[in-house]
Amino acid sequence: MAKNISPRFFLEKHTLDGAFGTLAIEWGNLPAGFASERLNRENPELVKRIHEAYYNAGADIICANTFGANPLKDGRFEEDVKAAVKIARQAAPDAFIALDTGSSGVTIGESAEAFDAAVKAYGKFYAASDGYDLILIETMTDLKELRAALIAAKDTGKPVMCSMSFEENGYTFFGCGLESFVLTAVSLGASAVGINCSLGSRKMFPLAERLQAVSPVPVFVKPNAGMPKSVNGRTVYDESAEEFEAAMQKIASLGIAMLGGCCGTTPEYIKRVSKIERTCKIGGTFGSKLCSANNCVKTDGSTLTVGERINPTGKPLLKAALADGDIDSVVRLGLKQKEDGADLLDVNVGMNGIDETAVMTRCVNALAGVGLPLVIDSSNAETLEAALKVYDGKALVNSVSGKADSLEKVLPIAARYGAAVIGLCLDDGGVPSSAEERVLIAERIIERAVSVGIRKEDIYIDTLTMAEGAGRGNANAAVNALKAVRKMGVKTVLGVSNISFGMPDREDVNAAFYSMCRDAGLSLAIINPTLTNITASKAAYDFLSGREGAAKDYIAAKSGFVKTAAETEATDADLRTAIISGLSATAAKAAKRKLDECSPLDVAEKYIIPALDEVGDGYGSGKLFLPQLIAAADAAKAAMDILSAAMGGMGDNGKRFVICTVQGDVHDIGKNIVKAVVKNYGYRVIDLGKDVPPEEVLAAVKKYYPCVLGLSALMTTTAENMARTIELVRRDFPALDILVGGAVLTPSYAKSIGGVYCRDANDTVSKLKQCRFE
Amino acid sequence: MSYSVEGVSRLLTDGKESYLPIAERAVELLEKTARPRVVRNRFELCGDKIVGTNITLFGKDIKRHLQDCKEVWLIAATVGNEADDEIKRLFAVDLALAHAFDTAASLKADALCDETEREIRAEMNREGKTLTPRFSCGYGDFPLSVQPDILFALDAAKRAGITVNADCTMRPFKSVTAVMGVCERFGGKAFDCNDCRFKAVCSHKLCAR
Numbered sequence: 001m002a003k004n005i006s007p008r009f010f011l012e013k014h015t016l017d018g019a020f021g022t023l024a025i026e027w028g029n030l031p032a033g034f035a036s037e038r039l040n041r042e043n044p045e046l047v048k049r050i051h052e053a054y055y056n057a058g059a060d061i062i063c064a065n066t067f068g069a070n071p072l073k074d075g076r077f078e079e080d081v082k083a084a085v086k087i088a089r090q091a092a093p094d095a096f097i098a099l100d101t102g103s104s105g106v107t108i109g110e111s112a113e114a115f116d117a118a119v120k121a122y123g124k125f126y127a128a129s130d131g132y133d134l135i136l137i138e139t140m141t142d143l144k145e146l147r148a149a150l151i152a153a154k155d156t157g158k159p160v161m162c163s164m165s166f167e168e169n170g171y172t173f174f175g176c177g178l179e180s181f182v183l184t185a186v187s188l189g190a191s192a193v194g195i196n197c198s199l200g201s202r203k204m205f206p207l208a209e210r211l212q213a214v215s216p217v218p219v220f221v222k223p224n225a226g227m228p229k230s231v232n233g234r235t236v237y238d239e240s241a242e243e244f245e246a247a248m249q250k251i252a253s254l255g256i257a258m259l260g261g262c263c264g265t266t267p268e269y270i271k272r273v274s275k276i277e278r279t280c281k282i283g284g285t286f287g288s289k290l291c292s293a294n295n296c297v298k299t300d301g302s303t304l305t306v307g308e309r310i311n312p313t314g315k316p317l318l319k320a321a322l323a324d325g326d327i328d329s330v331v332r333l334g335l336k337q338k339e340d341g342a343d344l345l346d347v348n349v350g351m352n353g354i355d356e357t358a359v360m361t362r363c364v365n366a367l368a369g370v371g372l373p374l375v376i377d378s379s380n381a382e383t384l385e386a387a388l389k390v391y392d393g394k395a396l397v398n399s400v401s402g403k404a405d406s407l408e409k410v411l412p413i414a415a416r417y418g419a420a421v422i423g424l425c426l427d428d429g430g431v432p433s434s435a436e437e438r439v440l441i442a443e444r445i446i447e448r449a450v451s452v453g454i455r456k457e458d459i460y461i462d463t464l465t466m467a468e469g470a471g472r473g474n475a476n477a478a479v480n481a482l483k484a485v486r487k488m489g490v491k492t493v494l495g496v497s498n499i500s501f502g503m504p505d506r507e508d509v510n511a512a513f514y515s516m517c518r519d520a521g522l523s524l525a526i527i528n529p530t531l532t533n534i535t536a537s538k539a540a541y542d543f544l545s546g547r548e549g550a551a552k553d554y555i556a557a558k559s560g561f562v563k564t565a566a567e568t569e570a571t572d573a574d575l576r577t578a579i580i581s582g583l584s585a586t587a588a589k590a591a592k593r594k595l596d597e598c599s600p601l602d603v604a605e606k607y608i609i610p611a612l613d614e615v616g617d618g619y620g621s622g623k624l625f626l627p628q629l630i631a632a633a634d635a636a637k638a639a640m641d642i643l644s645a646a647m648g649g650m651g652d653n654g655k656r657f658v659i660c661t662v663q664g665d666v667h668d669i670g671k672n673i674v675k676a677v678v679k680n681y682g683y684r685v686i687d688l689g690k691d692v693p694p695e696e697v698l699a700a701v702k703k704y705y706p707c708v709l710g711l712s713a714l715m716t717t718t719a720e721n722m723a724r725t726i727e728l729v730r731r732d733f734p735a736l737d738i739l740v741g742g743a744v745l746t747p748s749y750a751k752s753i754g755g756v757y758c759r760d761a762n763d764t765v766s767k768l769k770q771c772r773f774e
Numbered sequence: 775m776s777y778s779v780e781g782v783s784r785l786l787t788d789g790k791e792s793y794l795p796i797a798e799r800a801v802e803l804l805e806k807t808a809r810p811r812v813v814r815n816r817f818e819l820c821g822d823k824i825v826g827t828n829i830t831l832f833g834k835d836i837k838r839h840l841q842d843c844k845e846v847w848l849i850a851a852t853v854g855n856e857a858d859d860e861i862k863r864l865f866a867v868d869l870a871l872a873h874a875f876d877t878a879a880s881l882k883a884d885a886l887c888d889e890t891e892r893e894i895r896a897e898m899n900r901e902g903k904t905l906t907p908r909f910s911c912g913y914g915d916f917p918l919s920v921q922p923d924i925l926f927a928l929d930a931a932k933r934a935g936i937t938v939n940a941d942c943t944m945r946p947f948k949s950v951t952a953v954m955g956v957c958e959r960f961g962g963k964a965f966d967c968n969d970c971r972f973k974a975v976c977s978h979k980l981c982a983r
Contacts, residue, residue, distance in 0.1 A: 031826035032815050033848075033927040073926065105922070105931035107939040141935050165932065173811075173935020174855050197932065331866035369862035582870060625787040627796045631870035664941040669865075669876055676869050691941075717918055717941065 003096055003133045005159045010192040010218040015274040016061045016260025017054035023266060024050060032235060037069035040083040051091035057267035058274025063100035063136055064088040071121035072104035081128035089131055098136040099126065101149055108144045110365045112386040115148060122152030137162035139197045141172040143184060143293045143392040150188040161220060163194030166207055178207065179296035180393055182215050183289050187394050187418030192218045197262040200226035200239045201247035212254045212283040219256045225264030237264030245272035255281025288457040288491050290344065290373040290420060293392040297343055297373050299491055303518045304344060306375055306526040307337030311348040316648055322349055322359055325687035327366045334370040340529040345370065346398060348377035357383045361390045362689060368392060381409040388417035396420045396460065402427030402441040411452045420458035421449060422493055425481060431464050435480035438463050442485050459490040460524060467501035475499055475513055479520045491523040511537035575639060579611035582631025584638035591639035600643035608636050612680055616762045629762060630673055636680040653682035655773045656707035658700050660688035662725055665718035670742060674710065677761035678768060694725040701729055701736065708771045711755065713742040723753040730754055737771040739764060777885035782878045800874035804882060809854035811934040812890050819846050827927035835914030839906060839965040843955030847894050850930040851886035852949035853879050879948040887950050894954065904960045908952035914970055918942040924951045
């Protein structure tokens with residue numbers, strides 16, 4: 001029978017048990033690396049003895065021997081869980097039994113479906129027994145896996161404590177930062193957060209201190225008994241029980257009342273820990289924060305910048321990139337905005353003709369490399385949900401409105417995935433013109449959001465910027481509503497640049513409005529950080545705010561502008577030389593100059609393509625090497641981008657090349673090089689990405705036909721998937737040209753599966769020239 | 775090819791050039807980015823099973839490679855997740871550098887294994903024993919499907935941050951696992967690239983030590 005855990009439970013003193021594996025290896029005379037969950041079936045008596053030893057040493061939370069019985073890797077976990085919980089209960093009837101969840105060692109894929117599968121597996125794990133009292137998730141290093149486990153745990157209704165393993169620098173192996181961990185875990189309902197494993201008790205102190213300072217919920221700490229050393233083939237740890245006790249005493253003095261041990265600790269260590277007097281203190285507050293896996297941003301200080309440029313509306317080049325699966329363009333926009341001072345990135349990929357959900361999830365995954373927290377912007381609830389599944393951190397959902405349908409669909413999604421949410425002050429009646437009416441809608445949204453479990457700190461109200469040119473008083477309405485909404489204890493957000501719509505010198509109007517909003521206490525400004533007026537206005541406002549160090553920042557920001565301008569000055573060189581030498585900035589500049597003389601198409605045909613051919617020939621004859629070929633492709637691309645911009649979207653040669661890495665394969669370097677080289681020859685390359693199932697390839701061929709298909713595989717195992725893909729596509733398109741490439745392929749294997757072998761990117765260009773495209 | 779500016783240059787140019795500026799940039803950047811980690815453990819071997827683990831050594835090639843061995847060392851080495859992130863970022867901004875960096879990271883992962891192999895070999899020699907060269911999943915007919923169990927046996931996720939997906943691909947990408955046999959005196963024939971069924975087409979070149 002499971003025990004009832006009171007709400008105050010985690011505020012009390014508790015002692016968790018120590019290492020299981022260490023004792024199992026010693027007492028059971030087992031080899032290192034032994035899968036200890038097997039003991040539940042093979043040697044239950046040993047499991048029981050270990051639990052009893054910890055219980056007798058003073059532990060009142062006993063972890064069932066399920067750490068290694070992970071649902072993502074082990075087919076027999078249900079049996080193990082049932083047996084383990086039963087044994088733990090028998091060994092320590094008065095203790096609280098925790099179902100112990102360890103990291104699986106399995107990579108959770110990047111798709112929403114892979115995340116769902118992980119949540120489902122953990123759900124089964126937690127449902128395998130009902131005899132435990134609480135859930136412990138520990139030793140996690142991957143925030144994605146922790147999130148999956150937490151969401152499944154939340155569904156059980158049992159209280160959850162969770163911890164990750166950090167290195168001394170405060171990041172896990174997978175680059176999850178301590179603050180991001182706390183914010184994400186608490187937003188997903190963890191009752192207590194902790195750190196365990198990886199470090200000894202002494203080295204864990206600074207991390208425990210940081211954790212205690214930021215956590216709004218009780219904290220627990222389970223260090224190793226020092227650092228491991230190998231002695232005569234056995235792993236031993238270098239902290240004695242006395243040393244461990246002394247260090248834990250220090251950790252307890254921070255106000256941390258739940259303590260235990262990890263690798264290398266024994267009942268002797270736990271006995272000493274159990275005697276340490278301690279009282280729980282809560283060191284942090286919930287506050288308003290958003291995070292990516294490695295970057296936690298507080299939104300309750302001065303106005304932060306949300307970069308608005310990842311949005312295809314009115315941007316033909318971005319539209320074309322999104323339509324063709326060119327996610328790198330999105331990453332470049334993210335990196336540029338970060339460089340220009342964005343604190344968060346808004347991501348909107350809503351446009352006709354694409355699968356918004358699929359493109360959004362690819363963008364969210366790719367933008368993890370930029371590191372800024374994301375604002376997931378879509379009017380489609382399904383897209384929002386998929387993005388929140390794959391997003392590692394705490395995102396901001398943009399948005400919910402006062403419309404009944406929106407409230408009903410969007411708020412529960414934000415709540416389930418622990419996201420914050422933007423509420424738009426509009427409803428079925430449209431956008432009210434008065435500030436008062438907007439505030440009424442805001443009140444309704446806040447009430448509903450709170451009722452589904454979203455904290456007020458996580459609600460951001462958008463009081464809506466309407467063009468001042470379209471109606472006098474629009475600026476004031478937004479600002480006045482903002483001031484009123486702030487008093488309700490929520491955060492605020494505004495899209496700044498709408499204000500100047502239809503007016504000349506929009507940047508000036510935007511900068512002035514930006515300052516008005518900051519004055520009114522705006523939390524998040526959605527703007528284009530790349531516009532110098534806004535950046536200058538931001539720096540000047542900071543300077544005038546009287547904040548310490550602001551003058552220095554202002555001067556630094558200003559000298560930064562000058563420096564950037566100077567750096568973009570490239571050397572003079574003709575377009576051909578620039579491309580052949582792989583100089584992107586120079587090639588772009590040269591292309592711009594050429595546009596004074598001839599049309600964009602002429603520049604491409606007379607200069608860029610011949611230069612690329614020259615490089616291709618040089619590569620083919622062994623005079624040039626792959627790095628030069630790629631650098632030339634990059635430089636040609638920089639020149640092509642200039643031409644595209646001049647034409648408002650570059651025309652292609654009408655020939656579509658659908659390309660991807662086949663299912664099961666996540667190696668995409670070769671595919672990306674082919675894409676870069678081929679694109680410059682005017683082919684429209686539609687990149688389906690990596691690990692693409694045959695059915696999706698077929699669907700793309702149907703959509704883009706007539707076209708040529710390019711498939712890449714790097715591993716012997718996935719070469720088989722390539723054959724399967726070709727077989728499926730061939731059924732509907734027997735005459736389609738299919739080019740294949742990748743490390744393990746040979747011309748004869750390619751032929752046997754019905755593809756044309758391409759040695760490399762250069763070879764692909766020559767093979768493409770022979771394809772029919774009809 | 776060794777992990778060095780020269781090694782990276784040679785690998786990028788089919789051995790023809792000993793110095794490329796981009797190789798130097800890639801190595802410099804990798805040295806700032808990489809967080810290398812290696813885990814290793816010694817196990818007893820019983821037939822084709824590694825004692826205490828779920829590992830079965832499938833395939834003729836590994837059996838021949840471990841002939842006469844009563845013990846094995848398992849190792850897993852990684853350049854770290856930060857290098858993966860850097861490759862992702864570089865792909866968007868500088869494809870040539872991304873490619874060179876990727877190549878450098880592969881060489882570095884291999885160099886970590888070389889170093890570990892040397893250390894273990896010295897230890898074994900001190901015990902008066904012999905260590906076979908290292909053998910990885912995917913060599914010859916030793917299937918990739920053994921990869922997860924090698925990582926689980928080493929507890930590599932917890933100790934080095936290496937995980938593996940259903941298709942047996944590791945994350946971080948630039949990670950390597952290997953098996954080395956321990957014997958009194960090696961009478962078998964160590965596996966080398968000439969024994970590999972992919973000899974003719976292999977473009978990894980990494981196994982061409």
